[in-house]
Amino acid sequence: MINRFSFLVLLALPLAAQLPPAVQACATLRHHGDARADACYEKLTHSTDREVQAEGYWGIRNYKIANDLFRDAVKAKPKDPALRVRWGYLFFEHWQAGEAGKLFEEALELDEKNASALVGLAQLAADGYSARAIEFAKHALEIDPKAYQAEEVLARVALEDNNEAKAAEEAKKAVELSPEALDAMAILATIDWLNDKKTSPWLDKILKVNPRYGEAYDIAGHFFIINRRYEEGILKYRLALELDPHLEKARAAMGLNLMRLGREDEARAELERAWNAGYQPTESQNTLKLMDKYKDYDTFRTPTTVLKLGKKESALLRPYFQAELDRALATFERKYKYKLPGPVQVEVYPNHPDFEVRTMGMPGLGALGVTFDSVVAMDSPNSRKPGTFHWASTMWHELSHVYVLNMTKSRVPRWFTEGLAVYEETAASPDWGDRLDPDAIEAIKTKKLLPISDIDRGFMHPSYPAQVVVSYFQAGKICNFIDQKWGHDKLLAMIHDYAELKSTPDVIELEFKMKPEEFDRQFFAWLDAQTKRTVEGFDDWKKSIKGVAENAKAKKWDEVIREGLRIRDLYPDYVDAASVYEFLADAYEAKGDKAKEMAELARYSRIGGRNPTTLKQLATLQSEAGQKREAAATLERLNLIYPKDEDLHKRLGALYLDLNNSTLAVREFAAVVAGPPLDPAGAHYELARALKQANRTEEAKDEVLSALEAAPSFKPAQRLLLELNVKQ
Amino acid sequence: MLVLVWGLRAETFYFTVAGLGGEPEYEQRFSGWAKDLDKLLHEVEPHAKIKTLYGADATRANVEGYLREVAKEAKPEDSVVLMLIGHGTYDEFDYKFNLPGPDLSAAQLAALLDKLPTAHQLIVNMTSASGGSILALEKPKRVLITATKAGTEKNATVFPRYWIEGMRDPAADSDKNEIVTALEVFRYAEEKTSKFYETQKRLSTEHALIEDAGKGEGVKIPSAENGEGLTAGRFAVLHLGAAAVQSRDPAKLALLKQKEELEAAIDDLKYRKASMAVQEYRGQLQALLLELAKTQEALDK
Incomplete structure (x- = not known):
């Protein structure tokens, strides 16, 4: 993650009595944007005092020599904490x-x-979006109530939590402590800009102290970006560079965000320029390397979409991704009553680390997908273990963001856009999205869910490890609650309210005619009623599922059935590894009761189970029972989970041929061919059969020739070739 | 062309041994695989000589005893297919196949195999550490397949699962001539094993190799360039259809000859593909394939 605030170190005046007087003089010049600062620092490099010399080299940005000198100075004065702090700040900046x-x-x-x-x-904790930032800052203030930099950290954290009032309060405290607290003033200016004020009196005050303080805009850029207002963020970086053309950190941040918006040429130019000027953090290096890999991607364009897929998997994935992309856009256009102004770009990364580089800088959990205005970046299903990732659900989630961000010009709190996206996943299909998981159960049980006015804190500065995941769950449920009680139009109205920069408490009062506290009361009551049985039975379930697993291992099938049926409905949402449905199905299979085995597996699938082996077993049972349509539907679910599965496409293709659905049979056998297949001759032959059924004779001929080219003696293909040519 | 594949007229001796599991889970898995193979072979090659040892019967004495029987019974034109399933160990000198009672070393096994009169031998060592047996077992013309590339790959293998699947799955017969060769099953099982680790996002702990040139070093991808796979490509492991019957029918010899000529012409055309215009190539290919299809139709009447 790029440390958005570490550039402040040199410019923010260090705490009182921390620096030797000669250094303090240079620091003051730089703090005031005085051009004489460089010469001042240069002079320090000739000092005989190593500490002063180190500060001098640091001041002229010769980090290596500064580092060596600090190391020597610390060796000479091992008991000097101030020296270590300054050395630490050197690393921080580097x-x-x-x-x-x-x-x-x-x-x-x-x-x-x-x-x-x-x-x-x-400051370090704040850079890592850790809630400990508050703890450290408060502790610093207890020791030194004049440590205005600590107030600046508190202001920053509050603003990242979307708590503008608190952020302003903390920033003003910093300004009271130091009228030259530039970063505090920058945060106050940022609050004005975030609220669409064209000017801010705080900028004038900043420029009076330091007329070259580009950092003020750089700080603003950070907040626009984390609020997903990328275009405005980029504009702020441009303004930062106008004030200070050497502010390479702002240039790199601008490059990174230009890349996020798909403007690769300009992004690369800016990142390289910053790199060549010496700003070389790992993040920039990774991003430039990733951009080099873009030649390994295929790009497919339609009037409303741009789809980028890895060359090696594009033939396989494109039909599924394009279909879901088009379907999602059509659905959302209808639901949100909004037409996007331009095409949506979806980038699908075959390697998870590449996707991580693409999402760098965003706080939160290890995401599956991320949206930057109208650009969606996401993991490829092939980059994850089969059954652990529902790519279609993720894509719909991200596309919901595209609509909400466009409709509000990104003026929407994180909780609401995430909640709506989570809600849209299950609205698309009940088996999509995430189920009620143990972390959420625990949070409900221990009353850790946050009030609606404060829920953004759970996303931005989680206070316990699972809080981000729990906040997604809660935000999604809030949207479900609103939809159920007031209807979808209320959600639409909220989008429009947020677009007008209304705060969450104001939106709640306006739309639901109640205080946020009353909304919380009603929501929690609704949620409790819905989850009561699972929350109360969770400990019993947790204990008993272990026994079921042990009995399954010991093949005590009657015990598995007895106990499994008892606990199944205590926690019906659990469809992850070692689910009760799978244990019950194993037990029924062992007892030869296929009907009950199928019923358990169907329940598992309906609720959202994603294990490919289990779902294929269900499809086998359904086929055997003559339920071919149901079997095809079961396998179709797997296309949205893990499509890189030759066996899946072969089976589904065969089912569609049986069901006389030649269009989908062609799609499935084309997927086998795109694999690439283990058996190319067989794959081309099956595709030829499907094409023939679809009356696409010329294409069928091509495919049968490909089959026979690979295996000239392939008798069924020979017969098909003769048949196709006779008909001609 | 595979009409020349060995094993059309001669006998094939299939000998499967599932060694010691050590733990119930492995015991069950290894004997299960051996039983699966035994069943499959009886179904597909009902006239072949099939012997399967697992559980307490899979002792070194029984292995040695059966191979001595084969040595007496087999003729030079016959084939032997030996498939080993289970745990193997390697101590940087010797590979040993773990069996109830005394283990069987690679050197001991090689000595037994060397006494067989059959020139056509396929040894599929699917145990852990099986790569450690290559040096002892390799021999010109003997097809040797191991589940691991070295004796140091000591984890239990999944290769046997896919070897058996390859023998069962018609997809393994990549040229669709209804004769499944050792090379085809190796390629199938090797690719499926690699995909297993790739899909599970696990570091692969086994890397199967094939060796049939007597070089002492197996390869993952046999090719004309590395000289491996030629013998394996002619070693029929299973006959799926009517190919063997047709080859014995004198009335169809002319058609068979015509078929061979067409197949050779197709091979020749494919060889020239890169230097031809696409349309011209496809046109000629279609003409030859249509002829071949008609010839095959006549053969099948």
């Missing part, structure tokens, strides 16, 4: 957060009341 953290910790070991070290840790 994109080495880990080293910086260690030095701040060491400083605290020497002096547990070192406020500068605590501020450093607070």
Whole structure:
């Protein structure tokens, strides 16, 4: 993650009495944007004092020599915590957060009341979107109530949580402590800009202190970006560079966000320029490397979509992705009563690390997909273990963001756009989306769900490991609740309210005529009623499922059935590994009761089970029972989960041939051919059969020739060739 | 062309041994695979000599005893297919196949196989550490397949699952001539094994090899360039259809000859594909394939 605030280190005045007077003078010049600062620092490099010399080299951005000098200085003065703090800040500025953290910790070991070290840790934690930032900052203020930088951290965290009032309060406290607290003023200016004010009095104040303070716009850029207002964020970076053309951090951030919006040429130019100017964090390197890989992608365009797929999998994935993409756009256009202004771009990454590089800088959990205005980046189903990723559900989720972000010009709190996206997944199909998981059950049980006015905090600065996931769940359920009680149009109205920059409490009062507290009360009551049985029975279920698993291992099938049936409906949503449905199905299979086996597996599938082996077993049973349509539907689900499965496409193709659905049979056998298949001759032959059934004779001939080219003695293909040519 | 594949007229001796599992789970898995093979062979090759040992019967004495029987009974034109399933060990000197009672070393096995009169031998060592047996078992013209590339790959293997699947799945017969060769089953099982690890996002702990040139080093991808796979490509493991019957019918010799000539012409055309215009190539290919299809139709009457 790029440390959006670490550039402040040099410019923010260090805490009082921390620097030697000669250094303080240079720091003050730089803080004021005085062009004489460089010469001042240059002069320090000739000092005989290593510490002063180190600061001098740091000031002229010669990090290597500065680092060497700090190392020597620390050796000479091992008990000096202030020296370690300054050295830590050098690392912090040089994109080495880990080293910086260690030095701040060491400083605290020497002096547990070192406020500068605590501020450093607070800034590091804030960069990592850790809730500990608040803890460190508050501790720093207890020790040094004048540590305005700690107030700046608190302001930043509050604004990231979308709590503007608190952010303004903390920033103003910083300004009271220091009228030259530039970053606090930048946060106050940012609040104005986020609220669509064209100017801010705080910018004037900033520029009076430092007329070259491009960082003010850089800070604003950060907040626009995390609020998904990418275009405006990019504009702020441009303004930052106008004020300070050497602010390479802003240039790199601009490059990264241009890439996110699919403007690759300009993105590369800016990233390379920053890189060549010496701004070389790993994130920039990774991004440039990723851009080099774009030649390995195929791009498919329609009037409303741009689909980018890895060359090796594009032939296989394209029909499924394009169909779902078109279907989702048509559905959302109708539901949201909104036509997107331009095409949506969906990028599908075959390698998860490439996708991670693409999403870099975004807080939150290890995402499956991410949306940047009208550009969606997501994992390919092939980059994940079969059964662990429903790509269609993820794509619909992200496309919902595209609509909401476009409709609101990105003026929407994170909780609402995520909640709506989660809600849309299950609205598309009840078996999509995530089920009620143990973390959410635990959160309901221990009353850890957040009030609606404060729910963004759960996304941005989680206070326990699963809070982001739980917040997704809660936000989705809130949208379900609204839809059920007031209808979908209410959700639509909320989108429009947010577009007018109304706050969540205001939106709740406007749309539901009640205070947020009352809304919370009603929502929690609704949720409790829905989850009561599972929450109350969860401990019993947890204990008993282990026994069911052990009995299954020991083949005590009667016990498995007895106990499995007892606990199945205590927690019906559990369809992950070792689900009760699978144990019951195994038991019924062992007892030769295919009907009951099929019923359990059908239940598993209906609820959203995704294990390909289990679903294929269900399809086999359905086929054997003559339920070919049901079998095809079961296998169709797998196309949306893990389509890189030759056996799946062969079976589904055969079913569609039997069902006289030649269009889908062609699609399935074409997927086998695209595989690439283990048996090319067989794959081309089956595709030829399907094409023949679809009366696409010329294409059928081509395919049968391909089959026979691979295997000239392939008798069924020979017969088909004769048949196709006789008909001609 | 595979009309020349060995094993059309001669006997094939199929000998499957599932070794010691050590734990009930492996015991069950290994003997299950052996039983699956035994059943499949009885179904597809009902006239072949089939012997399967598993569980307590899979002792070194029984293995040695049966191979001595084969040595007496088999003729030079016959084929032997030996398939080993289970755990193997390797101590940097010797490979040993774990059996109830004394283990069987690769050197001991090689000595037994060397006494067989049959020139056509297929050894499929599917145990863990089976790569450690290559040096002892390799011999010119003997087809040797191992589930691992070295004796140091010690984890239990999944290769046998896909070897058996390859013998069962018509898709393994990639040229669709109804004769499944050792090379075809190897390619099928090797690819499926690789895909298994890729799909499960697990680091592969086994890398199957084939060796039939007597070089002492197996390869993953046999080709004309590395000189591996030629013998395996002619070694019929299973006969799926009527190919064997047709080859014995004198009345159809002319048609068979015509078929061979057409197949040779198709091979020749494919060889020249890169230098031809697409339309011209497809046109000539279609003409030859239509002729071949008509010839086959006549053969099948």
